[in-house]
Amino acid sequence: MTAVREGDTHALGALFDRHHAALYRYFYRMSGSASASEDLTQDVFLRLLKKGETWNPAMKFTRWTYRIAHNTFIDRSRKSKWETEMPAQHEFAAPSGRSLERDEEHALLHKALLQLAPDKRELLILSRFQGLRYDQIGELLGIETNTVKVRVFRALGQLREAYAALSRDPILLAMEAKR
């Protein structure tokens, strides 16, 4: 029987090459787990196969992909819990002029993000890291642009509070003092 034919697999492979890194980053920031992010990224492409027929061409391909990624993440987090691993240094790109202090700041931010409710986290990730505009986020989540704006700013406020609480955390402070 004809399964996924050679040409189609190549074509999907090309899409994979173009989009998988961005999706991986999205999932990594959503889940805090490198291994779950790899699985979830692969899942999105299986769903692309499955959902091709329901694609609305008025929606740009990237946003449609994010919508599938969003659904994939929700479905998976309902079914299973993954361990949020402490991020290993090699899992992040090295910016120039990095300092120990900055690294700690960013590790705390990463941790604070993971403490937010997933829908709040997602808004910050899409708007801050994945480079989507508010109207694009609204389109993919099915909400008004102004609602997105209000929610992003409120989520940022919650992140600030979570971050402040972590910075004051005595155990973390003690660990830092020992270094």
Added chain:
Amino acid sequence: MNTECSSLELQLADYLAGVPSAEVDAHLAVCEQCRASVALWSNMAAMPAPVAPRMRLQLPRPRNYWPLALAASALLAAGLGFYGGRASAPSNDIASLRKEVRSLREVVALSLLDQQSASERLRGIRYSASVDASDPELAEALSHTLRADPSVDVRLAAADALRRFPQSTKSRESMWQILNADDSPLVQIAVIDLLSEDPRLPQLLNNGNIHPSVKEYVQAVLANPQKRGFQ
């Protein structure tokens, strides 16, 4: 968060996205919380990006292709006996698999038409040749490309690809607009090929905006309707 903060949420969000606002600046000068939020937002930009490991697309092998595997496990779960391999796969599964493959091609063609680079869009147009010509969405996408693509090369390729598709009244109308606009003569000639049966074609000869070479082409088509394209 005080009342002033909540009344400014929309402007604050726009401010994060880079829209300057004197009102927000004035608020930030007096509100420590919002100032800290904005500072955190810029700090986030400096966070290093997670690096994707080397990954390759992992499609299930054809024989384990998952709709079939799902069907198999459903049969097992229902106690209907062992799923006896590919040869006895229920035919509606194969039909649905074929449908998926067909829609995948459509997705690929459509997504390529959506790319930034002209060469990718050209690839999309070439790829469209492998898609069922009865697909109205793809015809619509090609017709949009023909109308609006910034590259003349891509538009010509789209015109060429559109010959395979039956034309809706809507797409004929949008092509007719190309002829009446101040547009590339090359594209107009390609459109005339697509509209060679249109009864309004002679009107173009009296249209002052039409390039003389395009008029010549219209005359040639009207004189000899069978002869289309550059031969």
